[in-house]
Amino acid sequence: MSGVIFGAVSVAMMLPMAFPDKKAALLAAFIDRFAIGLVIGCVNLPGWPGWVIGLLFGALLSLPAAIITKTFAPILIIGAAGGIIIGGIIHGWR
Numbered sequence: 001m002s003g004v005i006f007g008a009v010s011v012a013m014m015l016p017m018a019f020p021d022k023k024a025a026l027l028a029a030f031i032d033r034f035a036i037g038l039v040i041g042c043v044n045l046p047g048w049p050g051w052v053i054g055l056l057f058g059a060l061l062s063l064p065a066a067i068i069t070k071t072f073a074p075i076l077i078i079g080a081a082g083g084i085i086i087g088g089i090i091h092g093w094r
Contacts, residue, residue: 002086003037010078028065036061036079040086050091051084058083 007030019025039057062079066072 001037002041002090003034006037006082006086007031007034009033010082013078032061032065033079033082036083037086040083041090048091049094050087050089051093052087053091054083054085054087055080056083058086 010029010033011026014026014029036058039061040054043053043057045053058079058081059076061083062075066075069075
C-alpha cells in the first residue's frame with residue numbers, strides 16, 4: 001500500500017511539468033516510487049531504525065533515475081524523504 005501511495009503522490013507532483021514523453025515519465029516515476037515502498041515493506045534488518053532503512057533504500061533505488069536524468073537533487077531528496085517516512089511508519093522510528 002505504501003508503494004501505491006508514494007507512487008501516486010510522486011505522479012501528482014509531476015503532472016504540471018512538461019516532458020517529451022509525459023506518459024512514459026509518469027509511468028517510470030510511479031514504478032520507481034512503488035518499488036521503494038514495496039522494498040522497504042519487505043526488508044527486515046534487525047536492530048536498524050525504520051527511518052534508516054527507508055533512507056537507505058529510498059536513496060539507493062532513486063539513484064538510477066537521478067543518474068539517467070542528471071536531475072540529482074529533486075529525485076534523491078524526494079526518494080530519501082519518502083523512504084524515511086515509509087520506513088518510519090512500517091518499521092518504527094526508534
